[in-house]
Amino acid sequence: MKKRILLTMLLIIFAVSSFTLFLIVNYMNPYSSYTISMIAIITTSLLSATSFLTLFLYFFKKVYYRWEIFLGHIFSSLRQAFLLTAYVIWLVIFNRIWVISFETAALAFLILAFIELLVQNLMYKE
Numbered sequence: 001m002k003k004r005i006l007l008t009m010l011l012i013i014f015a016v017s018s019f020t021l022f023l024i025v026n027y028m029n030p031y032s033s034y035t036i037s038m039i040a041i042i043t044t045s046l047l048s049a050t051s052f053l054t055l056f057l058y059f060f061k062k063v064y065y066r067w068e069i070f071l072g073h074i075f076s077s078l079r080q081a082f083l084l085t086a087y088v089i090w091l092v093i094f095n096r097i098w099v100i101s102f103e104t105a106a107l108a109f110l111i112l113a114f115i116e117l118l119v120q121n122l123m124y125k126e
């Protein structure tokens with residue numbers, strides 16, 4: 001798979017999911033079906049934030065590595081963006097169910113950091 005195709009797919013996913021999130025927030029009635037509306041909002045926000053952060057991290061890594069970037073950097077950016085977005089959604093859910101504190105936020109961060117380290121170790125094992 002080429003880098004340009006993957007980046008174009010991420011840009012299209014970002015545009016479509018952002019537009020879908022806009023439509024869901026503006027036109028869906030959450031009082032008629034609360035569960036379906038929350039699942040739709042969480043899914044579209046996860047997709048749009050993950051694809052945007054993936055593109056942002058990719059360009060940051062491109063500058064950091066002096067324009068020598070490989071396909072593995074895009075996949076690691078995607079994985080890290082997904083974990084960061086999942087962390088933020090966890091914090092929002094924790095706040096919504098009234099269990100947010102510094103300890104729960106730190107534990108959620110540590111869980112995701114250890115998952116990232118585990119996956120990174122499995123991917124780049126020699």
